[in-house]
Amino acid sequence: MRTVCTAPKRVYRAAILGLGFIGGADQTSGDALGQRLENLDGTHWGAYSANPRIDVIAGSSRDSGRRSRFAARSGARVYDDWRELLWKELPEIVSVASYAPQHAEMTIEAARAGARVIWCEKPMATSLSQADRMLQACESTGALLVVNHNRRFHPHFRKLKEFVSDGGLGGLQGASLGWGTGRLGNVGTHMFNALQMVVDRPVEAISATLDLSGRPDCRGLQFQDPGGWGLIRFSGQLTATFEAPDYSCVPATLTVHGERGRVVVTGGQFRVEIWGEAPLTWPDLNPGETSMDRALAEIIQWLDGAGEFPAPAVSARQTLEAILACHISHGQGGTWVDLPVSPEAYAAELRTG
Numbered sequence: 001m002r003t004v005c006t007a008p009k010r011v012y013r014a015a016i017l018g019l020g021f022i023g024g025a026d027q028t029s030g031d032a033l034g035q036r037l038e039n040l041d042g043t044h045w046g047a048y049s050a051n052p053r054i055d056v057i058a059g060s061s062r063d064s065g066r067r068s069r070f071a072a073r074s075g076a077r078v079y080d081d082w083r084e085l086l087w088k089e090l091p092e093i094v095s096v097a098s099y100a101p102q103h104a105e106m107t108i109e110a111a112r113a114g115a116r117v118i119w120c121e122k123p124m125a126t127s128l129s130q131a132d133r134m135l136q137a138c139e140s141t142g143a144l145l146v147v148n149h150n151r152r153f154h155p156h157f158r159k160l161k162e163f164v165s166d167g168g169l170g171g172l173q174g175a176s177l178g179w180g181t182g183r184l185g186n187v188g189t190h191m192f193n194a195l196q197m198v199v200d201r202p203v204e205a206i207s208a209t210l211d212l213s214g215r216p217d218c219r220g221l222q223f224q225d226p227g228g229w230g231l232i233r234f235s236g237q238l239t240a241t242f243e244a245p246d247y248s249c250v251p252a253t254l255t256v257h258g259e260r261g262r263v264v265v266t267g268g269q270f271r272v273e274i275w276g277e278a279p280l281t282w283p284d285l286n287p288g289e290t291s292m293d294r295a296l297a298e299i300i301q302w303l304d305g306a307g308e309f310p311a312p313a314v315s316a317r318q319t320l321e322a323i324l325a326c327h328i329s330h331g332q333g334g335t336w337v338d339l340p341v342s343p344e345a346y347a348a349e350l351r352t353g
Contacts, residue, residue, distance in 0.1 A: 011055050012303060015091035016044050017082045017106050019061040019070040022121060022148075023097025026066055041150050042292025044095040044119065045074065050293060053300050054093070060085045082106060086113040093299065096120040099219065099353050100185070104130035107145065108137040117144045117299055123189045124316040126350045128324065128341070131317045144302055144309055147316035150291035151194040153298070156270045156282055160256070160263060161198050163272075169258025172199060175240035176255045182215055182227025182246035184323050185352030191242070191254065192232070193319040198256060201234040203318065205336045208326035215246035219353035230326055233336075324348050 020029035025043040030036060037043065048054045059070050060082040067078040079085040086094070086109055094110040096103055096118060104125045110118045118138065124147045125131040138145040151157045164172065175198075177191045196203065208230030217223040227244035234240070243250070254265040261274035270282040286294070295311075302309045325337040328345055 009053060011053055012092045012300065013057050014048050014054050014093040014095065015057060015085055015089055016059040016095040016097055017085070018096065018098030019059045019063070019066040020097065023095060024059060024061070024066060024070045025073070026069055028069065029066065041154070042290030044097055044292070047290065047292040047296040049074070051296055051300070054296070057091060058085050058089045083109060086110055090114055092303070093117045093119065100126050100350070104134050107134045111137040111141045111143045114141070115143055116303060117146060119146045119148065119299065121148050122316065123185050123320055123323070123350065123352060124313065125320060126352060127348060128317070128321060128346045131320055135313060135317065138313070144299070145313040146295065146299060146309070146311065147313050148292070148295070149190060149193040149311070149316060149319070150295065151190060152197055152311040153291040153295040155285040155294070157194060157197065159282065160265070160270065161200060163263070164198055164256060165200060168260070169256060169262065170260035172238055172256065172258050174238065174257045175199060177240065177242040177244070177253070178250050179244050179252040180248035180250040182211055182244055183225040183352065184227055184244065184326055185225045185350040188227070188242070188244055188323060189319050191252065192322050193315065194254060195240060196315060196319060198254070199234055199238060201236060201238060203232055203322045203339050204235055205233040205338050206322055206325035206329050207231045207334055207336045208329040209334050210327065210330040211246045213246045217353055223351055223353040225350065225352040228326060228330065230329070232322065324350065
């Protein structure tokens, strides 16, 4: 009998910059946010630790408690200086899971230090000029920039995109977004990006009014990330509404309307309503697997040279531009703001954590 020898698959070295709730799976940090790990669609540490192709070699945080808890949880080396980690450890995959104002400098430095993949939390940056520098740094070094809009990796959202593009709803007639926690920069980035993915059209203009009721951000007084209300006009005269006040109990909902029916996404439930037919709820396609698990699997495929990565970072830049356009529109009394925004808006900055 012929024996086939298969070379062992390579294990990639990873590091996490920011060891809080989403980065280090730190429940103590989650308690400060009023959130539980079990309600998340994955964490960086959770995805890494569950994948045998990954060796988490190090993590960094300014907080000594987070460092000590992560070291005990992972056995990895910990640093208080993320730059020292990058240049001493030279990881191949770097998770950027710190506050949004640090995303650009961490991503650019990780690319300079030779990281092959930078897996950055959302929003990708707080200004378009920062986002462009991130894209340019990764392009110049050949690094893959992945922005953690995790709905891009969720099997139901991918199925919904295919369903819409294949004409399952007929011609599109509109869409709506709603969520109850405000925070256009931090939460709205997920919702806007998911809708962009599903309808697969560029945003052409935004009209918005911000909610200035002043809901405090537990991350600190320096962060002010209001919600609001508005209209999103996509190419092809497709218009969507969004409703995201700072204080509300509305569950996160995405609805796509077509000539034949609609799809309503509420939480993790996808309900298809075709007119004249019984409603259908899509079953869980991959129970026990998070969107971040799936994102990491596709990152590894890219590292292995097994195919193109399916979620380009430029889509995250487009989402950031749409959110900045909401702020610009509010400052102009809710008038329509065309995209791309004016060069003067490139330096405008979100104050989101």
